[in-house]
Amino acid sequence: MTDVTTKGYFTATTERDISTGDMVLNIGPQHPSTHGVLRVVVRLDGERVVEAEPVLGYMHRAFEKLAEQRSAMQNTALFNRLDWISGFCNEVPYCIACEKLAGIEVPKRARVQRVILFELTRLASHSLFCGVFGLELGALTAPMYGYRDREYALDLLEMVTGQRMHTNWSRIGGVKEDFPEGFYERVPAILEYYRTRVEQWLGFLIDNDVFVERTRGIGTLPQDVALEYGVSGPNLRASGVAIDARKEEEYLGYAEYDFDIPVGEYGDCFDRYVQRVREMWESCNIIEQALEDLGPGPINTGVGRTFKVPAGEIYIRAEGPRGETGYYLISNGGREPYRLKIRTGSFSNISVLPYLLKNIYVPDIVAILGSLDFVVGDVDR
């Protein structure tokens, strides 16, 4: 009998014998733990997962094709929608790629402003993760705190850009407009708030026995596997690999700021949670230094809308909240990019799921999916 629910997603035959005891369970595409519309088809033996296969594409919007049709300037609006939780982090590396090819030097003030918004977006994104990860494990209070915390950073983003999530504020050659009045007065208090919250997040769930039981030793990701699958960002650092584009690449002047790269030890769900909480602390440090660094000056070089990307190719990456966000831009000198490969953190991060979802129990699926902190828009593009 052909099993219609799996649609041939397993390599093995779909002829099933009752005596094997295997059961195919379909999770998603509409499931609270999938953060969008990811579908995971798992084969179970009792309550143990034998094999799992993620099914993507429910959110595929052909951004790479669209980017070839829209002018280089228009594209920034598109990339906010890649990973909507941290929209600003996606537009910055693309702008840097165009600027480098065109040889545009961005004014220092615009560069520092980008850093501030970049890190504020990271705070918003990680706050949401802390809340939602609690939700996956049944801690229903956590998302209330997570959503509340996120709003403080989003308020600042709204104040500057007019938008909470799809900011579209970074431009090729600078930023759209200057910080509004009253922005500088608000930031220190909000940073102070996030610092207290970091301590509370650590205590809130880590001192919770149920949380520790559900996450310690679950979904352990070894370093070599993580690297081979291109897992990046907090997920990779939780496994103990200290890779961070902010330290390795020269972009946005991160080298001028003093901050640490925390790393985890075991690479399990627990470490991935702690990793993000610790990164929030470092983001606060960066914003504080960037605010001091912010001197007067121009914020844009005035690149017009008929900007053409000079011929050439370049790969630019940035350390987004979900890992390495990279753009491989090939231009033939036209107004539109000739080819733009969008390398997103979430895509590579969940490509390791068939490895992680093996020999675990069904409730752990949700814990592992949640701990990877993916956004389906970022996966499917």
Next chain:
Amino acid sequence: MSLEAPAETSPLAPLATELRATLGDAILEISENWGHLIVRVPPDKRPETLAVLKALGFDFYNFACGVDWPDENELEVFDNVYATKTQARVTVKCRVPRDDPKVPTATGVYGGSDWHEREAWELFGIVFVGHPRLRRLLLADWQEGFPMRKDEVLRARVEKPWPGEFFEA
């Protein structure tokens, strides 16, 4: 788009020399581009080149993707790998004819190339020979053609061109 071979003073020059020594004739061209190395090889040498790079410490598999060059009637496959120790980055490129795009899979070298190859297969029609399960990743089953090829036009843009043209004069 002319790219230059890495200069002798470049930090990537030793790597280029080592790759030439190991792979010999398999390398068609080595060039340096924005601090990264671009290695051009024939399609059948793709897994071998990646295996050599992996042995040289390129442990982070970044992505694979395709590019369409209709003027030359060719499709191109990119592999981007990164060395976490030395922080060097290499892009391996190989070109295949557009009407018979076949390239050996790299899933045996880097497990992570699995999804990236599936994506390039469905979007560009590049067949990765030996891939364990080459099937749809992002597109729906009913979709036809290879959407990322240049001759596949975006209908909305054909029917209603970019309004910005009006202001450009």
